[in-house]
Amino acid sequence: MGAVTDDEVIRKRLLIDGDGAGDDRRINLLLKTFTKWCNSPGSPEEGFTQYQRMLGTLAQCEFSMGKTLMVYDMNLREMENYEKIYTNIEQNITSAHEKIAECKKEIQRAKRIRKNRQEYDALAKVIQQHPDRHETLKQLEALDKELQQLSHIKENVDAKLELRKKQFHVLLSTIQELQQTLENDEKSDNDDSNQESPTDSGE
Amino acid sequence: MGPVELLHMSVFSQSFSPCGRFLAAGNNYGEIALFSLSAALSPEATELNQKPILTFTAHEGPVFSLLSSDSQLLSAGNGEISAWSWNELTKKNVKPLWTKRPNYKSSLEIPEINSMAINPRDNSLVFGGGDNNIHILDLEHGVFKSVLQGHSDYIHCVNVREREGEILSGGEDGTVRMWDSRTGQSIHRIEVYKYESCARPQYGKWISCLTTDSDWMLCGGGPSMSLWHLRSLSPTSIFPLSGCQRQAAFVQDMILAVGEGAFVSHCLLGGEVKAQIPCTPQSLNTLQLNTNSTEHRVLTVGGSSNHIDVFTNLSYRAFSLSF
Numbered sequence: 035m036g037a038v039t040d041d042e043v044i045r046k047r048l049l050i051d052g053d054g055a056g057d058d059r060r061i062n063l064l065l066k067t068f069t070k071w072c073n074s075p076g077s078p079e080e081g082f083t084q085y086q087r088m089l090g091t092l093a094q095c096e097f098s099m100g101k102t103l104m105v106y107d108m109n110l111r112e113m114e115n116y117e118k119i120y121t122n123i124e125q126n127i128t129s130a131h132e133k134i135a136e137c138k139k140e141i142q143r144a145k146r147i148r149k150n151r152q153e154y155d156a157l158a159k160v161i162q163q164h165p166d167r168h169e170t171l172k173q174l175e176a177l178d179k180e181l182q183q184l185s186h187i188k189e190n191v192d193a194k195l196e197l198r199k200k201q202f203h204v205l206l207s208t209i210q211e212l213q214q215t216l217e218n219d220e221k222s223d224n225d226d227s228n229q230e231s232p233t234d235s236g237e
Numbered sequence: 238m239g240p241v242e243l244l245h246m247s248v249f250s251q252s253f254s255p256c257g258r259f260l261a262a263g264n265n266y267g268e269i270a271l272f273s274l275s276a277a278l279s280p281e282a283t284e285l286n287q288k289p290i291l292t293f294t295a296h297e298g299p300v301f302s303l304l305s306s307d308s309q310l311l312s313a314g315n316g317e318i319s320a321w322s323w324n325e326l327t328k329k330n331v332k333p334l335w336t337k338r339p340n341y342k343s344s345l346e347i348p349e350i351n352s353m354a355i356n357p358r359d360n361s362l363v364f365g366g367g368d369n370n371i372h373i374l375d376l377e378h379g380v381f382k383s384v385l386q387g388h389s390d391y392i393h394c395v396n397v398r399e400r401e402g403e404i405l406s407g408g409e410d411g412t413v414r415m416w417d418s419r420t421g422q423s424i425h426r427i428e429v430y431k432y433e434s435c436a437r438p439q440y441g442k443w444i445s446c447l448t449t450d451s452d453w454m455l456c457g458g459g460p461s462m463s464l465w466h467l468r469s470l471s472p473t474s475i476f477p478l479s480g481c482q483r484q485a486a487f488v489q490d491m492i493l494a495v496g497e498g499a500f501v502s503h504c505l506l507g508g509e510v511k512a513q514i515p516c517t518p519q520s521l522n523t524l525q526l527n528t529n530s531t532e533h534r535v536l537t538v539g540g541s542s543n544h545i546d547v548f549t550n551l552s553y554r555a556f557s558l559s560f
Binding site for chain 2: 142145146148149152153155156157159160
């Protein structure tokens with residue numbers, strides 16, 4: 035277990051370029067300088083300068099570590115941000131899909147309505163060409179009344195004609211009868227006179 | 238098929254399979270070609286996908302009419318009707334299920350069959366052609382039920398009014414007749430050329446295009462294409478299209494019509510022509526909209542060319558299939 039993690043560590047350290055290698059070198063240098071400083075017999079000023087130099091190196095190492103930590107924080111926060119944006123976009127996509135489906139349904143409905151409207155318009159055009167129903171009804175009523183009046187008049191005239199016919203018939207038949215009676219009378223007169231004369235001549 | 242024959246080819250009829258993935262087209266040489274729509278419409282389609290997957294000779298004469306029922310493809314040739322199973326055709330097996338020929342009065346001439354329609358009420362096939370009569374064939378039992386006589390010249394197109402179960406037929410004699418499918422009597426007769434608004438005496442009086450929406454009827458040919466209201470039998474709109482229309486269809490709130498002229502006309506019910514979309518063939522004979530499948534919802538038109546134009550969006554031509 036320890037060997038594996040060591041390998042990982044070594045691999046990671048070998049992979050990381052740039053600052054990592056610089057830092058590594060700096061730490062090694064610091065250790066070497068420290069041991070040299072501890073074991074060096076030199077003058078106190080030199081020792082002091084070396085001590086200052088070591089503090090400087092240490093500060094540099096701390097500074098670079100702080101920078102790396104901040105970069106790591108920043109990366110984490112960027113990742114969160116991207117995750118948020120990603121989910122947001124996903125939601126937008128699904129809602130856009132739904133809106134598209136809704137709009138498609140709307141279009142179908144609108145097309146149907148438009149078709150119905152056009153059919154209505156077409157029929158209305160044809161209907162407009164025909165005359166108004168009220169007008170036609172009024173005309174029909176007027177014609178009916180006229181018809182009734184005329185038939186009334188016709189009836190009256192017929193009745194009058196019948197009456198006149200009957201009256202003339204009575205008159206003519208009376209005349210006929212009178213004629214007949216006159217003729218009969220004449221004939222009987224003639225007969226009488228004829229009968230009298232032979233008896234007269236016979237005596 | 239040599240280049241000269243390809244040049245003289247005309248596509249007369251089309252039909253989509255019940256699953257909506259195949260298109261069958263019939264031409265004037267009596268051949269039927271089967272195209273795979275799913276291959277031609279896929280994003281990786283190549284030139285080869287626009288060729289038929291199967292071509293076979295179905296009849297001796299031209300195939301003027303093709304129709305699909307739930308599982309069969311019916312094709313009309315010279316005086317005979319053949320039925321092919323769609324499943325067998327997709328497996329490239331070209332043996333017809335049956336071929337029937339009605340009794341014609343004279344055995345000398347063999348009249349061509351111009352148009353077929355299926356009456357869903359009693360599952361019968363109505364067809365009409367050169368012998369001026371409409372024949373009704375019962376698809377379940379395979380017997381010819383009746384003959385409707387009345388037209389005085391050959392019949393161009395038949396259609397079925399689904400709601401009322403009536404048969405509409407238009408012919409060369411210029412009349413559109415409505416027949417009751419049960420009694421076989423002619424209910425109405427409209428002489429379209431007698432109406433001044435539609436008549437075009439310079440073209441003649443024949444009716445070659447008839448389509449119905451149960452309440453409305455479109456008819457055209459010699460006279461201008463006109464929209465009729467069937468209850469009142471009156472023409473409501475006339476479409477100012479030059480040339481004679483050969484096929485029309487009601488699509489949502491529009492009317493699509495094809496005929497003489499290298500374009501598909503989009504018209505509104507009010508009588509205005511909204512658009513004319515150009516196509517490859519010089520004059521078009523057939524127009525079909527694939528309603529059997531939602532993902533391959535295309536419009537295909539064919540005419541006097543060996544190319545069949547495919548429209549994925551009604552506003553422009555996407556590509557062409559060729560024989």
